[in-house]
Amino acid sequence: MELIDGNRISAEIIEELKTDVAAMDGAKPCVAFIRVGEDPASVSYVRKKEKVAREIGIESRLTVLPETVSQDELFALIDGFNQDPFVSGILIQSPLPSHLDELAAFRKVLPEKDVDGFHTVNLGLLCQEDDAGFVACTPAGIMELLRRSKVDLAGKHVVVLGRSLIVGKPVALLALQKKDWANATVTVCHSRTNNLAEITRQADVLIAAIGKAGFVSGDMVKDGAVVIDVGINRIPDPSRKSGYRLTGDVQFEAVSAKASKLTPVPGGVGPMTVAMLMRNTVKAFRRQHF
Numbered sequence: 001m002e003l004i005d006g007n008r009i010s011a012e013i014i015e016e017l018k019t020d021v022a023a024m025d026g027a028k029p030c031v032a033f034i035r036v037g038e039d040p041a042s043v044s045y046v047r048k049k050e051k052v053a054r055e056i057g058i059e060s061r062l063t064v065l066p067e068t069v070s071q072d073e074l075f076a077l078i079d080g081f082n083q084d085p086f087v088s089g090i091l092i093q094s095p096l097p098s099h100l101d102e103l104a105a106f107r108k109v110l111p112e113k114d115v116d117g118f119h120t121v122n123l124g125l126l127c128q129e130d131d132a133g134f135v136a137c138t139p140a141g142i143m144e145l146l147r148r149s150k151v152d153l154a155g156k157h158v159v160v161l162g163r164s165l166i167v168g169k170p171v172a173l174l175a176l177q178k179k180d181w182a183n184a185t186v187t188v189c190h191s192r193t194n195n196l197a198e199i200t201r202q203a204d205v206l207i208a209a210i211g212k213a214g215f216v217s218g219d220m221v222k223d224g225a226v227v228i229d230v231g232i233n234r235i236p237d238p239s240r241k242s243g244y245r246l247t248g249d250v251q252f253e254a255v256s257a258k259a260s261k262l263t264p265v266p267g268g269v270g271p272m273t274v275a276m277l278m279r280n281t282v283k284a285f286r287r288q289h290f
């Protein structure tokens with residue numbers, strides 16, 4: 001079994017982006033982060049995104065809103081960034097507290113600043129296979145991992161576990177595209193799917209994005225399959241300084257014995273999501289200024 005090293009591959013992309021930004025003669029892309037409340041995972045993800053932006057030479061602006069913020073106040077902030085010519089891209093860290101309408105917030109971001117790719121227009125462009133739009137960062141990162149690991153999807157059966165807006169749906173659309181790096185046959189499974197293991201065992205490429213620690217067992221995976229573990233689950237672990245450890249949606253040991261290639265957690269898909277956000281920010285900047 002070969003590990004797909006997301007840290008190494010994302011570092012390559014970050015280097016490419018550094019070169020791109022350095023060639024912009026001092027003009028700097030800028031991404032605005034909006035975080036609501038103090039969800040520990042969101043705090044850590046946004047911090048990581050700020051750090052990578054800094055490394056590349058992308059400016060970032062973080063606004064932290066209180067847990068109790070109203071929909072109108074959130075909308076007013078988004079509107080301000082929409083109208084600010086200095087801001088190239090806007091990211092609203094998900095999940096938002098339950099009293100806020102997350103989808104409405106995603107739709108409030110101007111499509112040309114929607115570096116998360118969650119706006120109706122960008123999802124529509126993805127569906128139409130029009131590269132002018134922005135593709136959601138985790139799905140784009142998964143495709144880039146597969147491409148750079150020389151996994152050919154053409155004619156293969158890709159099984160996606162999970163139908164979320166953030167991962168499942170867009171990654172299924174990407175794998176399905178009529179492009180030389182895609183052309184897969186795609187099945188999307190979810191919590192109501194019957195005979196799940198029977199379907200996952202048919203997968204040449206299995207993409208697990210359900211958010212349940214250790215959901216995918218060895219007997220759900222075909223010998224030689226490529227397995228992409230999108231889960232980042234926090235498990236309490238008193239032996240760690242942080243008090244928790246990260247684990248994926250896949251039972252790593254058991255699936256290692258079956259898979260030909262597997263992404264680790266951490267160090268697989270996670271760093272790719274951040275790299276793709278940076279790529280989208282550079283793309284947004286270019287489209288606004290050149």
Ligand code: GUN
Nearest residue numbers: 092093094095116137138
């Ligand atoms: N929460 C988990 N993944 C993501 C992502 O890709 N973008 C945003 N905005 N929030 C997330």
